[in-house]
Amino acid sequence: MSKLSPPDAAPAPTQPAGTVVTTLVHRATRGQVEWWRRAVVLEFATPFDGPGFTALAREISYVARLGANSIQIHPAVDPGQAREEIAALVRRAHQRGVKVVISLAAHPGEAVAEDHLVGRAAAWLECGVDGLDIGMLPSTLDHPGSAALTSLGQLHALVAEGDAVISAAVSSHDMASVAEHLLEHWMHLTRDDRAAQVPWEAEAVRTTLSAAYAEREAAGAVAAWTLTRLGGAPWGLGDGDEVAARRRRAATLLMMGIPGSIYLRHGEGVGLIPRAESAVGAIEEVAEAVRIQRGEAGSRYERLRRALRLREEFALATGPLAWVGDAPGSSTLALLTRDLLVLTNFSSETIVVPSDRRVLEASDDLPPSSPGEVILPGDTTVWLALT
Structure with missing residues (x-):
């Protein structure tokens, strides 16, 4: 050229x-950059219980080796039900330079339940986690309020006592809500799924990304990208035939090359969606695939690992x-x-x-x-x- x-x-x-x-x-x-401004978040979709926390603590090395600097977990238990297992995971993750974010919603794509929200958030922070995800934000047109938004001030006060962060998700089906949430409800990271919803066309992607940066800069918000559809199908682009899978690989590398934080689904690093219904089964399934692909030139794991290493080396997240x-x-x-x-x-x-x-x-x-x-x-x- x-x-x-x-x-x-x-x-x-x-x-x-x-x-x-x-x-x-x-x-x-410019200047000092907090970890969440350059986050690579590996999101686990399967709800976690005590054995799930233990299994992930045992296999946390494959997360760190891949290049993710944070994990997001959807617990199926309260902290008091698995305190030792949670503490072990947080300790092991921090040893490997990985932050732990807990979703206050039980499943991806769900809103947070209202029951004892602030108390549960405080209990998780006492376990040493690095962030709280408050799940799907509602459409401001249909549901102007939610438990998480009503309690947002209290949640900010909780995380301000340490250096934890608050994150959330909002569906791009209602772009007016995306813009309003960015302006009215500041969080460290607010991801939307426009990258998963945009047509697979060069001009459409260019227009979509340009608009996203303009909206977020107007609100002082960091770009946060995901290829997971929110509030709809469980995962986004590339869950069908080989053409769709190839497009997902191309979209993932494109996403890694643009500024902002990125969310990757658990299994993305080896090119699979875990079939196991339990957290333990999903972790073991991916860990076995990592063992097979690690060191194999051209494997999905090594290709993605190299891309994430280059992303960090070139400081692409803040470029x-x-x-x-x-x-x-x-x-x-x-x-x-x-x-x-x-x-x-x-x-x-x-x-x-x-x-x-x-x-x-x-x-x-x-x-x-x-x-x-x-x-x-x-x-x-x-x-x-x-x-």
Whole structure:
């Protein structure tokens, strides 16, 4: 591709020949960055009991090795029913540099029950957890209030006593509610599922991401991305045939390359959705897949692990974002962040990208190419080094 302008700089009105016009969407974060602003949250969907906490404490190493810096758990018990098991998990997770966030909702996609909400939150914080997730926020049009929002001030007071965080989810089916929650109900992280709902088209994704950054910057909110559909199907893009799975891999690598925190489902690191109904079974199923894939070049685990390592190395979570104006083909999205060029081919056709840039990572294997070009198959994302 032609000479690229720095992503932190606005394009000049007149560009010299050979210079690519870029459109700055998001500026880099400056200064000290708290962990939640660059979070990689591994979300466990299966409700946890005491044995589940013990099993995860035993296998927490695969979470840390993957590159996740936090886990989100949906407990099926109160802290007093499994205090020793919870303490052991928190201790082991902290030893591996992993934060523990407890969902006050019993299942993903649910709102928080009203019963003793603040008391339960305080009990979890006493166990040493690093965050509280208050679940799905209601539509402000249909349900202007909820137990979690009514108690939000008290929850903020609780976490302010330490360094814990509050997070929540809101469905993008009601974009007015997303905007209102961001403006009126500040939390450390508020994730929405627009990345899982947007059509698989380059222009649609570009428009959606641009709008998301504009809304969040107006509210002073960190971007928080997930490919999990909220309030609907249990998981998002890629739970069907191989085409859908390939698109999910491409979408995941694209999501990892843009600023903000990201949520990954448990099993994403090995390319599966655990079938076990118990937390113990799901953890053991994924742990076994990790043991098989670990060290295997090109495996889903090693590919994702490398991408997360590069994400941390390049500080992509707090980087800038600029769209590149001459993407190779109308179905290709091109963006700049830090020293990376990220390309996603949303079509089913293979394209040839004129570039002598080094390939750092790709969502699937790339065909061999001649010098000065990169062959990008359909439904694939690639990261190219700019330096």
